[in-house]
Amino acid sequence: MKVKNIIKYLFAAFLMLQITACNNDSTEAEPLFDKTPTERLNSRMDELQQVLLSSPEGWKAVYFTDNTILGGYTHLFKFAADGTVEMASDFDESLDTDVIRKSEYQIQLGSTVSLTFTTNNWIHLLSESDNYPIAALRAKGYLGDFQFLYYGQENGEIIFKANRNKQEIRFVKATKADWDNLPKNYAMIPNVIGSSARPLFRLLETNDGTTKHQFDFSFSPITRFAEANSVEAGFSFSYELGIGYSPTGIVVNPAIEVGGQKLSTFVYNDADGSFTSTGTNGVSATIKYSNKPLVLTDDYKLLLSGKGNPYKYFGYIAANLAVAPTTSNYFKSLVAKANAALPANQSISSIYLYFNTAANQTYISYNFNGGKASLNHVVTSKEDAVNKTLILTHDFWAGGISTPAYLKEIDDEFTNPKGLYVKKENFKITYSNVIYTFTSAADSGFRITTYIIN
Known part of the structure; x- marks a missing residue:
């Protein structure tokens, strides 16, 4: 037999074996799914x-x-x-x-x-x-x-x-407790927002068991959202956190990762107003209060007199900035108290802070709804370079008047001898104007939010 024919027969036999093997497999194999997709x-x-x-x-x-x-x-x-x-x-x-x-x-x-x-x-x-x-x-x-x-x-x-x-x-x-205690979530909200009886400044501090890091902390109750940014030179890191309330504290999402551990459940401590999440081996994260800003800025230097600074003025506009997260409850309470002492159709509409005017003056201007004329308090400015504060000191009231009784508490905060921390903020409210805050260094809880107008 020719070699060519031998090859043909061998190839045919091989095919038959394959077909037989496939038939055997099909009769013995288990079906891949025992149910239809439906x-x-x-x-x-x-x-x-x-x-x-x-x-x-x-x-x-x-x-x-x-x-x-x-x-x-x-x-x-x-x-x-x-x-x-x-x-x-x-x-x-x-x-x-x-x-x-x-x-x-x-x-x-x-x-x-x-x-x-x-x-x-x-x-x-x-x-x-x-x-x-x-x-x-x-x-x-x-x-x-x-x-x-x-x-x-x-x-x-x-x-x-x-x-x-x-x-x-x-x-x-x-659990039954979840249903019974749901109203306690609402009771936690003021603790997360921050009491007016506590310091204005807050921070997030993380501890990986050996090293601590600090971040400034701001919270918006309207969106239940918080931001925390590193305040350390050479360490740039930020957290953006959704906040959920619980009867005993808060939960955050995404979790804060510290030392390879994810921390999401924070317990409230009423003694100092802190919220702490504790891991293992010394790992923790704490949201707590501070008596002064974590970082003292030089933003106040722009406003000093006699330094060749340009004319600038800033405005607190009640209609827009009363609800700003940086406008303190204490400041709002002083405004409400002043408004209550005015006739029913009058109220404070805005407060402007003028620096380095053409007349080389610095003054605080109180403006009103209801047709009442503005009142201007002329002050002098100087710095506390060590504590980085702007100090405003009484000079005179325009028109030769004395300090109006209903404005005294607000005005005393502006002219407190310990001065004001000045900070250029990185957020906007309603308009594109840059936001500046003025905060009492006397730890009184006084903070006003302003637009830079010029």
Whole structure:
């Protein structure tokens, strides 16, 4: 037989062996899936329904809708087999969101399994586009959702992602205490904002067990969002933190990483107003008060007389800046007290601080609604170079008047011998004008927020 024919026969025999082997495999192999895709999704729906009903006191979620700009909102859910859910929240004390309301929910099937709150309840407040906390979120609301995509379970928690932006939300089993203590979340808010009886300055201090770092700390209650920036030369680092309230303190998201550990739960200490999260091996993070700024700036030097500085003036405009996070409660209380002493149609509309005018004067101008004429207090300025403060000293009141009684407490803060810390801030409010704050160095809690006008 020719070699060519031998090769043909061998090749044919090889093919037959392969076909036989494949046939044997097809009869003996297990099917890859024992359910169709539809059956698997239906099973997934049943799984989610069963787990939602499995917790006697329901579920709790601290929903951080977008932790790059907003904080967290605690929601409690108790699901029933008839498709109803009881819900409470700490979204807004003025709306009584801690009151339990009943609505409907569905386990829905789309591209994946989802939990959808189909009729209105507290969680829908986070998704309404016309309900927004700041101008940057106009027509966006609180960036929340009411449809959560189901991603399974982990350590007894249910894992969802919001359909709107895929933000992760975890449901943990709720307790009776969670429902009973939800109003205590509201009681924690003033502690996070900061009492007027405590110092104005706050910091975040981290400790990795060997080294401490300090960051200035600012918090906006409107958005429940905080920023902390390093104040150390050669160490540039910042934290942006969504804040959620709890009966005993706060939770932060994202967690603060210190010494390789993630710290997210902070406990409040009423003795000193601090919030502390404690890890292991000496690792901790603490939000606490300071009697003076962590960094003393030279921003005040721009305002000194006799130094060749240009004419500058700054304005506190009540309509815009009374609600600024840097406007202290103590300052606002002094303004309210002064307004109460004025006729009913009059109130302080603005306070301007003028430096290095054409007449080589520095003065404080108090301006009023209701047709009342402005009152100007001429002062002299000097510096405390060691403590980096601007000291304003009484010279005279325009018109030869004495200090009006209703302005005395405010004016005394401006002219306190310990002076004022001056700081150029890095945020804007309503307008593009740069913001400057003037803070009493006497630790009185006095701080005014101003626009630089010129």
